[in-house]
Amino acid sequence: MTENPKDLTIQDFRYSLPDAAVAQYPLANRDESKLLFYQQGTVSDHTFRVIPDLLPSGSLLVFNDTKVVQARLLFTKPTGGTIEIFCLEPVAPHTEMQQAMQQTGSCTWQCLVGNAKRWKSGTLQLVLPQLKLEAELQERVADAYLIKFSWQPQELTFAEVLEKAGRIPLPPYLNRAADETDISRYQTVYAAAAGAVAAPTAGLHFTEKVLAELSQRLISQAKVTLHVGAGTFKPVKAPSMADHQMHAEEIYVSLETIRQIQAHLSKPVIPVGTTSLRTLESLYWLGVLVSQNPKISNLHVPQWLPYEASAALPTPTLALQALADYLTKNQHDYLRATTQLLIAPGYSFKICAGLITNFHQPESTLLLLVSALIGNQWRTVYEHALKKQYRFLSYGDSSLLLP
Template structure:
């Protein structure tokens, strides 16, 4: 059946989703222990101050937690011009010979990436070099600009020894891309703490920060309480820090990010419905909701053309057939079984804002986000105008904000 078009967020003004965030409330460093952060519980309109260690006992007993197991790569490279000047190259996404993250990270000899370039105006032409050590041996990375775009450049990297995979080059030569608002260099502490303990698949240039609070002890307590978990992969892009500059959301272009979900996880999600599915972080939430829209489109496809494995930012706000979450997941699973594939790969630009109807998730574990950000829009979509009450409480009770800040469990 066809349903009315839901409220359209295209006319929303981002200026209606702001608050005053004092600089001293932004956490500059991680706490000594991951699970010692504060946890603000929002449940059915009530607010309670708790500790993240208490999370397992606060979840609905029949919950399924969904984690994003992406791993942050050392995507910042500092190369030297022949004159001695430094050029910063921030690797955003692979271009050639592979556009998919996994094969791009295993590429040997040379590759081309889309990069942000720092100090680029002083880099007129010619290669820049970075000398480093890999596996105890001297190595050299050469970077050349092959195309200049608006706000980015395409950079050809080549390296010696040429048999090193690019992932190993980044591990040995690169630096962690900390959020720009921290305004500091990465440290050995960040090398551990800006990764989740369950990170598995390299490809992100920003951490799924809600997961940074989980320690081995908290994961063990979840297992003791028989709260199951599932894993998805969304490689967080630099666009997660992209400010909304347009007066209304129609003028904002949502960044796209690659997602991967195994057939086993699709089965787990399908079998868990209609019990609560709680994503850990906004990236897990966007992945789960994107699965619905991928499956919905697959069910509505009437020809034999290859499916379009992409979710546009406005797709949920267009008129269309209202399929159930179970039917959407079943369609995806059936497609994988028919093709013999074990994993679904897609991209998503899904923008979740007030007016969005959630299809799979029933809550969220998340940090406290920047004013006038798409992440704050997502929180407002989930809990409505109460987002202001939540943030006012956090500001009034000394919660730490942003990537290394405290956490919240939102159960509307």
């Protein structure tokens, strides 16, 4: 039985982040960002492009290949007011992101709406060269809205519609409009699977040259997909973590990649970013679930599962084998699941031996994850980064953490 973090208070993960430390824009060259290297209590400063020299020999780096979609749509009412629609997640006819992005003609999404008070009913139109997009307000759900989109030409996919009509959804804390450079820079060089509304920002530092050098150093690479939702910015408002509900996110991992990870467990498996880490650790818990119930159909990791599980848990090798067997038996060549996994102090890592990540907001679940990995040393790391004028948050500098 693992220590339960439900009693943690988020105030214990507070630090002072000056506005000047938040990177407003990306550097011109991705791999010129600073890299803080933390290893067994020691901190040193580097440039990101030397990361191949710092990684343990024989490591497997795991990247999240999700692609940020231009999920912000701006409509102008006939009266002149602007309504902003931020697409969060698909509702109909598909709830699975990959399928929803390929939908043609029309679809319904759960969205945030800016200036919602000015849009009580009716249909909004956005007319562009070679695209006419309509948005119809259907109903309110919690703090969001269901909106039906329809478009001409009907043969366009929704991914193509967003690419033509949408804007890059920069993080809310940047407090600025996206410009032309954001279209390419708020995207990793290996992005492939459209569906994220926020970038897996640890990957923004990688260049084709750095990736090639990793291969030359015999550092293996694997890809997983976790579509980052707007919930990644969801603040923790509850007095204790027991009352905070983690957002659910979709993960996709090929059977081949699961076997690659399983074969690599004797050497360091290092995720690029917190989303890759959550995906890898979720694979273990999905393996636990299918080994306990081979007929399970809803593959979902609840946020408290690791802290409520019995002591008799399978090894990572056996858990991943159970997951591979489950997929093979059901004739699936890839895994599709959802995860609400909360990784906080008290968590016992099953697959990951380190982490490449940016510097996160105070009182965030991402900071809890870093603390779970390196303990209270997170304060030493963050104080060092602030003192050395590292750039923080999405467009900021990077760290390699090896506990």
